[in-house]
Amino acid sequence: MGKTFKKPEALSDAHTHYCPGCTHGVIHRLVAETIDELGIRGRTVGIAPVGCAVLAYNYFNCDFQEAAHGRAPAMATGIKRVRPDLMVFTYQGDGDLASIGMGEIIHAANRGEKFTTIFVNNAIYGMTGGQMAPTTMPDQRTSTSPFGRKVEEVGMPIKMAELLAALQTPAYISRQTVIKPKYITKAKKAIKQAFTYQLENKCFSLVEVVSTCPTNWGMTPVQAVEWTEKTLLAYYQPGDYKVPA
Amino acid sequence: MQSEIMFAGFGGQGILLIGKVLAHAAMEEGFEVAWVPSYGPEMRGGTAYCTVVISDRPIGSPIIKNPLHLVAMNGPSLEKFAPTVKKGGIIFINSSLIAFGANRDDVDELRVPVVEIAKDLGSVKAANIVALSAFVARSGIVSMETLKQCIKEEFSKKPKLIPLNMEAVAAGERAARK
Amino acid sequence: MAKVLMKGNEAIGEAAIRAGCLNYFAYPITPQSEVAEYLVRRLPEVGGVFLQGESEVAVGYMIFGAAGAGVRVFTTSSSPGISLMSEAISYIAAAQCPAVFVNIMRGGPGLGGILPSQADYLQATKGIGHGDCRLLVMAPASVQEAVEMVMKAFPLAEKYRNPVMILGDGLIGQMMEPVEFPDQLKTEPSNKDAWATNGMDHRKSKTRNLVKSLFLDPVQLNDNNLALKAKYDRMRAEEVMSESYNTDGDYKGLIVSYGTMSRVCRTAIDMLKTEGIDVGMIRPQTVFPFPEKAVAEAAMKPSCMHVLSIEMSMGQMIEDVERSVKGRIPVSWYGKCGGDIPTPEEVIDVVRERIA
Numbered sequence: 189m190g191k192t193f194k195k196p197e198a199l200s201d202a203h204t205h206y207c208p209g210c211t212h213g214v215i216h217r218l219v220a221e222t223i224d225e226l227g228i229r230g231r232t233v234g235i236a237p238v239g240c241a242v243l244a245y246n247y248f249n250c251d252f253q254e255a256a257h258g259r260a261p262a263m264a265t266g267i268k269r270v271r272p273d274l275m276v277f278t279y280q281g282d283g284d285l286a287s288i289g290m291g292e293i294i295h296a297a298n299r300g301e302k303f304t305t306i307f308v309n310n311a312i313y314g315m316t317g318g319q320m321a322p323t324t325m326p327d328q329r330t331s332t333s334p335f336g337r338k339v340e341e342v343g344m345p346i347k348m349a350e351l352l353a354a355l356q357t358p359a360y361i362s363r364q365t366v367i368k369p370k371y372i373t374k375a376k377k378a379i380k381q382a383f384t385y386q387l388e389n390k391c392f393s394l395v396e397v398v399s400t401c402p403t404n405w406g407m408t409p410v411q412a413v414e415w416t417e418k419t420l421l422a423y424y425q426p427g428d429y430k431v432p433a
Numbered sequence: 434m435q436s437e438i439m440f441a442g443f444g445g446q447g448i449l450l451i452g453k454v455l456a457h458a459a460m461e462e463g464f465e466v467a468w469v470p471s472y473g474p475e476m477r478g479g480t481a482y483c484t485v486v487i488s489d490r491p492i493g494s495p496i497i498k499n500p501l502h503l504v505a506m507n508g509p510s511l512e513k514f515a516p517t518v519k520k521g522g523i524i525f526i527n528s529s530l531i532a533f534g535a536n537r538d539d540v541d542e543l544r545v546p547v548v549e550i551a552k553d554l555g556s557v558k559a560a561n562i563v564a565l566s567a568f569v570a571r572s573g574i575v576s577m578e579t580l581k582q583c584i585k586e587e588f589s590k591k592p593k594l595i596p597l598n599m600e601a602v603a604a605g606e607r608a609a610r611k
Numbered sequence: 612m613a614k615v616l617m618k619g620n621e622a623i624g625e626a627a628i629r630a631g632c633l634n635y636f637a638y639p640i641t642p643q644s645e646v647a648e649y650l651v652r653r654l655p656e657v658g659g660v661f662l663q664g665e666s667e668v669a670v671g672y673m674i675f676g677a678a679g680a681g682v683r684v685f686t687t688s689s690s691p692g693i694s695l696m697s698e699a700i701s702y703i704a705a706a707q708c709p710a711v712f713v714n715i716m717r718g719g720p721g722l723g724g725i726l727p728s729q730a731d732y733l734q735a736t737k738g739i740g741h742g743d744c745r746l747l748v749m750a751p752a753s754v755q756e757a758v759e760m761v762m763k764a765f766p767l768a769e770k771y772r773n774p775v776m777i778l779g780d781g782l783i784g785q786m787m788e789p790v791e792f793p794d795q796l797k798t799e800p801s802n803k804d805a806w807a808t809n810g811m812d813h814r815k816s817k818t819r820n821l822v823k824s825l826f827l828d829p830v831q832l833n834d835n836n837l838a839l840k841a842k843y844d845r846m847r848a849e850e851v852m853s854e855s856y857n858t859d860g861d862y863k864g865l866i867v868s869y870g871t872m873s874r875v876c877r878t879a880i881d882m883l884k885t886e887g888i889d890v891g892m893i894r895p896q897t898v899f900p901f902p903e904k905a906v907a908e909a910a911m912k913p914s915c916m917h918v919l920s921i922e923m924s925m926g927q928m929i930e931d932v933e934r935s936v937k938g939r940i941p942v943s944w945y946g947k948c949g950g951d952i953p954t955p956e957e958v959i960d961v962v963r964e965r966i967a
Contacts, residue, residue: 229811230810230811230812230817231810231811231812231813232810233680233808233810235676236823242825243825245821245823249819250811250819251808251809251810251811251819251820251821252808252819252821252822252823253675253676253679253706253808253821253822253823254706254821254822254823254824254825255672255675256672256698256699256702259668259669259671259672259675259699262664262668262669262670262671262672262673262676263672263673263675263676263679264676265662265664265669265673265676266636266672266673266674266675266676266677266678266679266680266684267676267677267679267680267808269634269636269660269662269673269677270634270660270677270680270682270684271680271682271809271810273810274680274808274809274810291665291666291668291669292665292668292669292672295664295665295669453616453787456616456787457616460614460616460789465789466616466787466788466789467786467787467788468616468786468787468788469782469785469786470785470786472641472642472725472726472781472785492788492874493874493875493877493878493881493955494874494875494877494878494879494954494955495782495786495871495874496782496871496875496952496954498954498956
């Protein structure tokens, strides 16, 4: 009997450094499966962010570049413009994409750059140890909002999928999550769709994946899944926000 | 031997262009040349000037405080730059717009009503070419033939304008001889 | 090829194309926007890539991405814009990618002004980004030299897998001079398959390439910095360029000056010579590596009593001049950097006062 379940070729053998209950590993796998299924590993370039996924280049087995904080969409633009035959994706967190890199993602999306962004939103800065992000929920406690996020001081959390979908340039913008198997199937479909649009040279594509950070949320993995489902998904509702004509 | 020519006037009078045409003509005649524009804040205020340096050896400083010649297309330019012109140089004055003189007795003052001349030819836009031609005819800094060639090249993408500009050259040359 | 009369900024754009660089990303800033205005029309004719980025910050990383993918790529900017790109320059140097940056300097600090300046000397030669990184920096004194340096810059960037900068003052960009373009370069970025993210399918090895600057392990980071240092030392040994003027005979003083300023000094030296005063000049063509040896040797001529560092800054290059002269004779500075370029007469006054 042959193997029915195996590691995608687009993943390396390295053990990840991600915490228990973190969903980065699942998202990595979905991206890697997509790369395998589309047969594009030999012409794919990934771009790692600054954040927890900074070491993503160790876990994917394809060409990779590592960006400065927030600048992955600009690097992807540089690569894709000079080598349109390459498949380019950025893998960015919410601090990276929605805070310091807001300008780069908006302009790349608005230019209709033909690359794919996997946007992992866990409502907190993970790598630096749990500081408030632009996506942190109202009253959510972080190390820089120890009494909870005060909306009257720092505004409401930014809904990136909705914001990007408001741009007039055609794009594929979807929000998914991977906290339970039923969501994972949909997330996989969206990620594959995003890469397929790029393969067809159709449009910019972005999949926001609502994720967990039990370590910095101060929760067990099970509590984190529950909080995500109850609180985050109520605000960051899954679905396709923009589909190209 | 080095000559420096300052072209000065309002933005829109084609000042930078006639400087460039002269630099081009001098280059064609084998001289070393540099065309140095003013691109500072004064450009935004509506005045434009440039300096063309023409030399028979590599050009050192392209920054010229005292040019040999001046082509002044408006009053403020003449007021400002006439005192800086070297002794023995030419001061060309667009007398259509400037009622006063250079107030110097050690330069060759050439007054030409370039706007009226250009109007008679059919377009005031050719006034800058009338001025350049009159200055070149008086100074002999390049030959009229080379100048005509370079003007033709400058307008090669708008060939309809070439006959008008050739008439402007002839008119400028005549005006300088008067 | 016949000489053509071209504005420095446009000639720089054309020179890049002739160097085989068909990829340009930039953001508008005076006094160098003509490069973009020229290339937006010219690059499509040769099948090149032109993109106006949303900021200099983004452009820096567009350059990084494209350079990492193994193509020739360049940008042009001016002082404040280069400050914004300096983060990316540090990353590119750390990740060892070749790229060319042109800085047509304007007055600073802050928003400063838009007129010619040389006040980014220390930034370009010593402080371009965080960390131990350096650029190879060439400083042209004419439009022709700007063209030649741009064409040299790409092969040099690839030789060292390091960013190279052309450091010109605003006048080099704005002035028109006759230019003769060297022959089209036929070379390509060599050995890029060993490091570039140009897609595994394109490479024999079929192993993946990684372009990165993160080394969390202190030993590895130190090793990377040692590798960078070895390259910078090699630049010091192999790439120094300078020109001397009026240094054959005896002279009482020596001027060190570069770019447009050096041309003003050359005129001043010619004028002084007619009065019987001899002054020599060393004109650095590379400012990193700095021509220490040429300056030291010229300063050591027994007749030479004083060295003047004349620059359109408040005294930046003088630090390299002093380092070269090593205190053996007095070194002093003269300059202006508001955009009002010193005239030959002003230089002569300084020479008279301090040397003659």
